[in-house]
Amino acid sequence: MLGEIIAIGNELTSGRIPNTTSGFAAHHLFKAGFDIYAMHTIGDTPKLIGEALKRALGRVDFVLVTGGLGPTEDDLTTEAVSEALNRPTMPNLEILSLVRQHLSSNTEQPISSLEKLAWLPEGAETLSPKTKMAGFQLIHNNKPIFFLPGIPHQMRTLLVEQVLPRLATWYDGKQLTSSQKVFKIFGKTEIEINHDIKALTLEKNVEIGYYPVFPDVHLSMTIRGNDARKTDHLARKSIRLITNRLGSSMYGSERDTMESVVGALLLDSNKKLSVAESCTGGLISHLMTSIAGSSDYYLGGVTSYANSMKTTYLKVKESLLEKHGAVSQEVAIAMAQGMRIKSNADLSLSVTGIAGPGGGSDDKPVGTVFIGLSEKNETTAQRFLFSGNRYEIQRLTAQTALDIVRHHLLQTDTSDFHE
Amino acid sequence: MLGEIIAIGNELTSGRIPNTTSGFAAHHLFKAGFDIYAMHTIGDTPKLIGEALKRALGRVDFVLVTGGLGPTEDDLTTEAVSEALNRPTMPNLEILSLVRQHLSSNTEQPISSLEKLAWLPEGAETLSPKTKMAGFQLIHNNKPIFFLPGIPHQMRTLLVEQVLPRLATWYDGKQLTSSQKVFKIFGKTEIEINHDIKALTLEKNVEIGYYPVFPDVHLSMTIRGNDARKTDHLARKSIRLITNRLGSSMYGSERDTMESVVGALLLDSNKKLSVAESCTGGLISHLMTSIAGSSDYYLGGVTSYANSMKTTYLKVKESLLEKHGAVSQEVAIAMAQGMRIKSNADLSLSVTGIAGPGGGSDDKPVGTVFIGLSEKNETTAQRFLFSGNRYEIQRLTAQTALDIVRHHLLQTDTSDFHE
Incomplete structure (x- = not known):
């Protein structure tokens, strides 16, 4: 079963907003056994919307249209569809009463623009009768067409909860x-x-x-x-x-990320991690805590962006900073040790480097990073040279640091197993 | 001047990878005065590639094609174009010699796959003669077509450095x-x-x-x-x-972000900020340090994810944590004060809350967050209730916290001005 996806919005064709909804829809449709013939992105222009929809209906089995369903004047999808498929708009009484209920408790909102949400092309069936999300389905020439809002989280909810089950019923038994x-x-x-x-x-x-x-x-x-x-x-x-x-x-x-894998390894080995970050400025900590339940193995950390933070919070000696500079193997080792001891962690990472664009020298060019790892019996630090812009250097540093923890835990794990 | 963008790759139509390149290209073309009629995303299928290209050439003035130029077997754009436009491939000697130079110093790499990069459709002109990036231009029926790699940073470089200047020359004087x-x-x-x-x-x-x-x-x-x-x-x-x-x-x-705006205000008011984060786990710190030069106004912070971190690093009293819980106005105030005093900052933010999905209660449901702000003469904390998934709650918390700093600095600024 073949489908096409049409995303609508001047914000997309002018490149001001990235189109994230089409990829999400394609991914879920693909997983459910439907192939996507093509995805199109066009502006809020009724003529273009009508043409794209009719062309798609001529060559595939179903069409998904996203965007342009909102209450403001630049949302033109519904009227374009009405015109192209020759289905006059009429008010959906269920939505109209919902909108009016909402308006009666919010007297400050403009009435006419919200009521626009209730006018749908003839034959349309709403996809979200009990919510305030726009979204409807039309069966045209025996092919289903789904219209979803362009707002990513609404679109995702309706796709998963409404579109996929409806498509599965529609094509039951025919899919590969x-x-x-x-x-x-x-x-x-x-x-x-x-x-x-x-x-x-x-x-x-x-x-x-x-x-x-x-x-x-x-x-x-x-x-x-x-x-x-x-x-x-x-x-x-x-x-x-x-x-x-x-x-x-x-x-x-699949959905594994470096931080979810490292988290699972920490949990399995019953070890607690803390992190002292300089050039990554909190990115490693942010990645670790993006995982629900990370408080079971992640204690937290210090972002020692200024040198004063390194001495106050990590007990790095000023003489060490003066002698070797903040970006050095010696300081990376002191940071990791200081972090581990004071936070009472089993394992501590440290990162110090030059993310750029400024701050480089012949000796230590932009991208030079030291990553330290401290455990009870041993603290080590390695030197790296990463290339890219500021964000890329920070991201490569964070990923490499977490990968060092991963390899360390895998090795510990293996030796336990063999002994 | 109207153009179309065609992005190629099974990883895109199956939704496995989000298409970020088309939006980037549309944005830069729009800024340069060119309109995008439509953007299409199709799989690595020679027939589809050929059809999409010919259809676009029939209705717009230029076409940008991205993806499918790499050295592996699933990269089929060049042969599809050769077939569709009836232009047999022939080796580009410049690229071939570059590839062979590279191979002679890297004997482990597979020869045939890299040499594929040198075979281009008749009439093609390479866009990156001195680099290892794929990318070429064809003039067909007096319309320029640009072929760029799908790897985002290569595509961006070639678009900005090669495609935009070439298009500007081509259409000189005709643009709105x-x-x-x-x-x-x-x-x-x-x-x-x-x-x-x-x-x-x-x-x-x-x-x-x-x-x-x-x-x-x-x-x-x-x-x-x-x-x-x-x-x-x-x-x-x-x-x-x-x-x-x-x-x-x-x-x-335009390109302002909340963190760049807050950074500029801090710089102008000559104040240094530090941040104590619990439920945002380093996100605020990461946002602040994503800006180059942030070391001029950002000292760093503590991610006190575990309660032990709050007592050790932020001097929050255990009795306070026991009496009010970690997620409370009292603890937010103590965190902000402790952070400011020890880090010797002018201004410190603190955040403590429940990002979910677990950890909520009737009294403090998921999304409950306290944000504190400490200055020499005053420390305050406000309660918020955010909704969304874990990431959304963390992101809303971080943005609200930075917005509190923004409003605080704007007010201080205004009163100075009036007095």
């Missing part, structure tokens, strides 16, 4: 099965990974794709067929081959 | 002028802002758009014309009207 797996790799280039994987003998209908997704490379494996058992069997076999081949450069798969 | 301004607003809804702006009398060709861009709302103003002086004059006049109307809910414009 597909199996996709994504492997996440840090520290190798696309070409190096390609070279590794080409040495494997994978079956013909196992499709492999390589995608640099900063700071990682993702490898995707896709298998399609019409026999779910065979597809699953081949998938399991291929996943084993690829996983073995990639080894520890593969840190996870 | 356009003026666009984006206003950034935090703390008001799209409808509230729309209501405010509708009360203004703006001239007819001033187009206004409203876009919720979490956690902000952006308002865009676009004016097009063929007389640069008139357009600029009208733009300046309209900007004044809109700026006055929005008042202090507008925190900035």
Whole structure:
């Protein structure tokens, strides 16, 4: 079953706002067994909207349209559809009463603009009868068309809760099965990974794709067929081959992130981490605490951006800062030790470096970073040279620091296991 | 001058990777005076690539194609174009020699896949003769077509350094002028802002758009014309009207971010900030240090995720934590004070709350956050209730905290001015 996605909005064609909704929809439709023939982004121009919709209806089985359903004057999707498909708009009484209820408790809001939300093309069925989200469905020439708001979280809710179940019912039994797996790799280039994987003998209908997704490379494996058992069997076999081949450069798969993987390893080894950050300015801490439940293994940290913070909070000696400079192996070691001891952590990371654009020298150019790791019996620090802009250097530093913790915990884990 | 953008890649139509390049290109083309008729995203399928290219050439003045130029087997753009436009591929000797030089110093890399980069459709001109980036230009039926790699940073470099100057030369003198301004607003809804702006009398060709861009709302103003002086004059006049109307809910414009605006205010008032974060886990610190030069006004902070960090690093009394709980006005005040005094800052923020999904209670549901602000003479803390998922609550908290610093500095600034 083939579909097309049409995203509408001048904010998208002028590039002012990135289009995140089409990718999200494509991802969920793909997972549910539907292929996307094409995705289009066009402006809030009724003529263009009508043309794109009619062209899509002529070549695919269903269409998803997002954006332009809001209450303001620049939202023109509903009238464009009404015109293109020759379906006059009429008020949906359910929505109208909801809007009026809302208005009676909010006398300051402009009435006419909100009431606009209740006028839909003939034959439209609302997708969110009990909420204030816009969104409706039309069946035209026996093909379903879904209209969703452009606001990402509303669009996502309606796609998952309304569109996917409706499409599944509509096409029941006709869909192919597909199996996709994504492997996440840090520290190798696309070409190096390609070279590794080409040495494997994978079956013909196992499709492999390589995608640099900063700071990682993702490898995707896709298998399609019409026999779910065979597809699953081949998938399991291929996943084993690829996983073995990639080894520890593969840190996870699917929705794993470096921080979720490190978090799980800390939890399993019952160790608490704290972090002293200079050039990453809180990014590592932010990544660690983006995971729900991270308070079970993450204590917190110090962002010692100024040198005074390094001496006050991390007990780095001023003489050390003077002798070696803040960006040095010695200071990275002192930061990690100071952090671990005072926070009473099992493991502490430290980061000090030059994220740029200023601050570089011949000796220590922009991108020079020292990463330290302290445990009860040992504290070490390594020197790195990263390239990119300020954000890229900060992000590469954070990912590398977390990868150092990952390798450290994997090694500890393995030796425990063998002893 | 009208263009179309075609992005190619199965990773995009399956939604595995978000398409960030098309929006970037549209933004820069729009700014340079070119309009985008439509943007399309299609898979790595030669037939689809050829059709989309030919259709675009039939209706617009130039085409930008991104993706599918890499060295691996799933990169099929070049051969698809060769087939569709009937231009056989031939080796570009300049690229070939570059690739071979690279290979001779890297014997481990697979030869054939890299040499593929040198084979281009007849008539193609490389866009990056001296680098290892793929990218070429074709003039077909007197219309320029640009092919850029899908890797975002390469695509961006070539777009800005090669495509925009070439297009400007190609269409010299034929382009319209356009003026666009984006206003950034935090703390008001799209409808509230729309209501405010509708009360203004703006001239007819001033187009206004409203876009919720979490956690902000952006308002865009676009004016097009063929007389640069008139357009600029009208733009300046309209900007004044809109700026006055929005008042202090507008925190900035164009590329401003809340953190860049707060940074500039701190710099101007010669004050140093430090931050004690609990539920935002380093996000505020990360935002502050994303700005180059932030070491001039940002000292750093403590991420006191665990309670032990609050007592050790922020001198919050255990009795206070026991009596009121970590998420309380009293603890927010103690955190802000403790942070300011020990770090020797002029101004310190503190944040303590429940980002969820767990940890809520009837009394303090998920989303409950206290934000404290400490200055030499006064420390205050306010209670908030945010809604959304974990990330949204963290992001809203961080933006609100920075907005509190912004309003505080603006008030201090104003009173100095009047006295």
